[in-house]
Amino acid sequence: MTNNGFLLSSAPNFRDLGGLRTSSGHTVRTGLLYRSDALHTIDKEELPVYNGLGIRQLVDLRTEHERETLPDVTPEGADYAAVSVQGPQADGANFSAALADPEKARAMFADGLAERFMFGVYRELVADATALEGYRDLVERAAKGPTALVFHCSAGKDRTGWGAALLLTLLGVDRATVVSxxxxxxxxxxxxxxWMRLLAANSGLSWEEVAPMTRVRAEYLETAFAHADEIYGSFDTYVTEGLGLSTDTVDRLRHRMLT
Incomplete structure (x- = not known):
């Protein structure tokens, strides 16, 4: 681990989901499931650490445009999988383009609208058909292996954040720990x-107007859980009917990831 407490300084949101306790007294195994921000940023000096983690699957949750613009550094021996959770026309997939257009940026994000935008993104991650397909794929890959697996988006906080919340909840980690x-x-x-400061500078918006999109808030995640309840009646029904995950897949995930 680097001196700043991060596994990888060049990808500061790269971290192990292991070590967390479940409500039933189990523990999520370490070294099997990682979450991260963008992986095109890995420094050459950190490649030995990155390659030494034994990662066998890299799951890229970004859009096609993001993947082509900033291709990942894939760990040695790992399979790369592009698994979008946002369609190309989704609002959450197009905010950087909107920020490049000052008129559009003001219409979408000024005067508190950025916060409303973020709540919409989280509802979209639960309800959108592309998201349902993508998150099902993520869980199935984690359950089937080979492990270890890392999944990521750009900031590693929203698309990856819901993916981590989904996986940890399936593993039986309580809501307060998931939120933490x-x-x-x-x-x-x-x-x-x-890069958000560069986008904000070109948009004509103040940093304060953009700030709601640069951090996570407990209310954002709770909006996703609440939207799953609203649409499907419960998180469990979201899993079985929305994501279409079988009991066998969830059991295999728990068998692989819990000790």
């Missing part, structure tokens, strides 16, 4: 801040 893991992303946004 989610909020840990706020101290790991150095890379995100750099």
């Amino acid at each position: 893991d989610y909020l840990a992303s706020n101290e790991r946004q150095e890379n995100t801040d750099k």
Whole structure:
């Protein structure tokens, strides 16, 4: 681990989901399931650490445009999988383009609208057909292996945040712990801040107007859980009917990931 407490300084939101306790007294195994921000940023100096983690699957949750613009550094011996959780026309997939257009940026994000935008993104991650397909794929890959697996988006906080919340909840981690893991992303946004400040400067918006999109809030995640309840009646029904995950897949995930 690097001196700043991060596994990888060049990808500060790269972290192990292992070590968390479940409500039934089990523990999520370490070294099997990682979450991260963008992985095109890995420094050459950190490649030995990155390659030494034994990662066998890299799951990229970004859109096609993001993947092509900033291709990942894939660990040695790992399979790469593009698994989008946002369609190309989704609002959450197009915010950077909107920020490049000052008129559009003001219409979408000024005067408190950025916060409303974020709540919409989280509802979209639960309800959108592309998201349902993508998150099902993520869980099935984690359950089937080979492990270890890392999944990521750009900032590692929203698309990845819901993916982590989904996996941890399936493993039996209680909601308060899930939220705590989610909020840990706020101290790991150095890379995100750099490019968001550039986008904000070009948009004509103040940093304060853009700020709701640069951090996670417990209310954002709770909106996703509440939307799953609203649509499906419960989280469990969201899993079985929305995501279409079988009991066998969830059992295999728990067998692989819990000790």
